[in-house]
Amino acid sequence: MYQTNTLKQKIKLFSAILIPILITQLSMYAMNFFDTVMSGNSGAEELAGVAIGSSLWVPISTGINGVLMAISPIVAQLIGARNDKNVPETVRQGIYLAVFLGIIVSIIAFLLLDPILNLMDLEERVRYVAKYYLITIGIGIIPLFIFNLIRCYIDALGQTRISMFIILIALPLNIAFNYMFIFGKFGAPELGGIGAGIASALTYWLVCGITVGIVYKVRPFADHKIFKQWTRPSIQAWWDQLKIGVPIGFSIFFEVSIFSAVTLFMSVYSTYTIAAHQAAINFASFIYMIPLSIATALTIAVGFEVGAKRIKDARTYSYMGIVSGVFIAIVAGFILLAFDDQIARLYNTNPEVVELTKHFIFYAIFFQFADAFGAPLQGSLRGYKDVNITFWMSLVSYWMIGLPSGWLLANYTDFGPYGYWMGLIIGLSAGAITLFGRMYYLQNKLLRKYATE
Template identity: 45%
Template sequence: MYHAENLNNKVRLFLSILWPIMVTQLSLFAMNLVDTMMSGRVGTDDLAGVAIGSSLWLPIFTGVNGILLAVTPIVAHFIGSGQKDKIAGAVTQAMYLSVALGILVFVVGSFVLDPVLHIMNLDTGVHHIAFHYLVGLSIGIIPLFLSNVLRNFFDGQGFTRITMFITILAVPFNVLLNYGFIFGNFGLPALGGIGAGYATAITYWIILLVSIWMTFRLTVIKHYRLFVKWIMPSWKAWKEQLSIGIPIGLSIFFESSIFSVVTLLVGIMFSTVAIAANQVALSFTTLMFMIPLSISMALTIVVGYSVGGGKLKAAKQYGRLGVWGGIGFLACGAVFLFFFRESIAGLYTTDIDVIMMAGQFFIIAIVYQLSDAAQSGLQGVLRGYKDVKAPFLIALTSYWGVGIPAGYSLAAFTPLGPFGLWIGITLGLTCAAIGFYIRLQIVQRRFELGEN
């Protein structure tokens, strides 16, 4: 990575970092997409069960990974300021932290999972599939968190192609494992939607093992001597990482959890068809969101590197480039989504009622995705400045103070039904985008005045 001196070079550098992240994110999401599509081919109960299980897991997964995402700006700042000697220690401490968090999630989940599912009063078949899908997935929790630390370590240095290669390599394994465990091929038991959890967990182990192998094989990485030179766990180092990571993790948790809460509310308030339709629409729109999410992650890297090197003008230019790029992409995607919404839903299920309802969800999604692109990009810029506490408060207020209450009210007390929940999401994301924009102006002004 280098400090680009003109706009054209900045665009080239940004794109060179962005496109591998984009391929990585799309590949990671492809695993979830395969889970959903293959489960949907088994039956509506399997699709709904995987939807509920995924909705419970998603906020935990994204929240913890958000905490570990602190590695990216920390490494980027060290690189930008010429302090490479501090990187290995920070990454090793993050690996210790990831294992501790993985154990915590596993233990807490073993106590609360079944009671939470009982509260939802699901159909017996849906409850059974959701529970055992998550049991299977739990086998891969610790390797998933460990591999994400290594990913953030690679990405923070601008080596985004490494994680791209690893993820692309893992996707075919995930597809074959799903094909085996869901439908009973290759001599494996036919577990239906439950099998998707086991397939994904095994894939997480594959990703970890390949990531570790990379730290020994690549010249640009192996001099850090990860997994060779160990240091003692340090609460002081954990505290520093958590001071950055917890606000990031909570911000991501509150964002991802609104989608999960919407799915859970649909499950409690409406029919199995509504659950399945909601999952179809959410699955495809999340696939589209992988582009602005990738832009957000790239922004954290280039902005963090620029700020660490004292290049504040460059940091602002990268911010404008990335935020508007994400909005522009989803604006184009909205046109495609409008005209092909029912055809897209047909890729997930043959149930005509699910297809028609999912098409209506897609129409609302066209609006909320623009706000989602804006808020995601702005958060990526703020993380590059290591500004995370105020964005957390903005996220909490917007998503849970506006989005969820508004959505529930519209769903429960108006004829909008489940569609009211998605309108609430739109309102929450829009408020977040406005709040993050205002905060970014304040942060940039402080840095320019030397008050950071």
């Protein structure tokens, strides 16, 4: 990261940060994408099982990773304020916290997995696949959290190409693992959707090991000596990160979990409907990695400028990100509309599943517009370390507006299962509007504050 003086310089720097993050996020989600696509080609029951498993796994994993994302604005502001000496200990305590959270999540999952699945009206094979998909993917939960913590540290230094390099190595290996364990190739057992969980766990261990090795040996990370001067865990340091990370994590959890809640509500419909819903949501989520990447880049850029008390520059980055997100939403909408049949057939060739998937994709065109506007706003606010208000905004928008309206539309109108997707559109739109208002207020408040100093 470095100071910029013109809009052209800002666009150049922002692009240099964003493009590797974008490739990294798309590649990371591509693992889930290939899990879903390859499981679907193993059978509709396998796809539905992975859908249910993912609906439980993704909110938890992304929520915890959101908590760990606190390291990005903290490190970015330390670097912006030229306070590099406090960076290593901040990262070490973050690693301790990642391990602790991984253990807690594993214990809770062990106790609650069967009771939760038993509450759902699932076919026997779908329940079996969902259960063991979650058990196998859980083997890699601690290395996944460690990797994401260290990746946020790497990105906060502006070294986003490193994260891209690691994921580009891991992605083809993840596909190969999927091919082995889903379809029983190269001497591996044929496990269907459960094999996708094994493949993901192996990949998490792999990327964690590579990331630790790079931080240990490669400059500028090696200069911080993160793995050479271990200290004891500090509850106070954990609390400092959690004060920022918990609101971030819950904000992400509320947004992601509404999709998972919809998937769980879908369990009352046919296996084909569940499979079609999962296929459409999976591809739409793949596109969402673009505005999510913009959000991550904004957290770094805005955090750096705020740390240096250059509030006008931080504001410029914020609006750059919003404009980029809206432009991408327009392009993505045309892609979904023009290639709905081809997208549907990626997941399953059953004519009924394909037709249902195309219907769901139509609704995805609209809610991804709200996502593309709202995600950069969240990223910008994280750069300001303004996370508590956005937490409440997310709760109200997604769970008190979006989900109830979706349930009403699904059960009391002719929309049927598509009513839940209408609820997603309503909730995401409400969230985006309130986030914009919060960002506008905060920017003006800080401009006034620093104008008087």
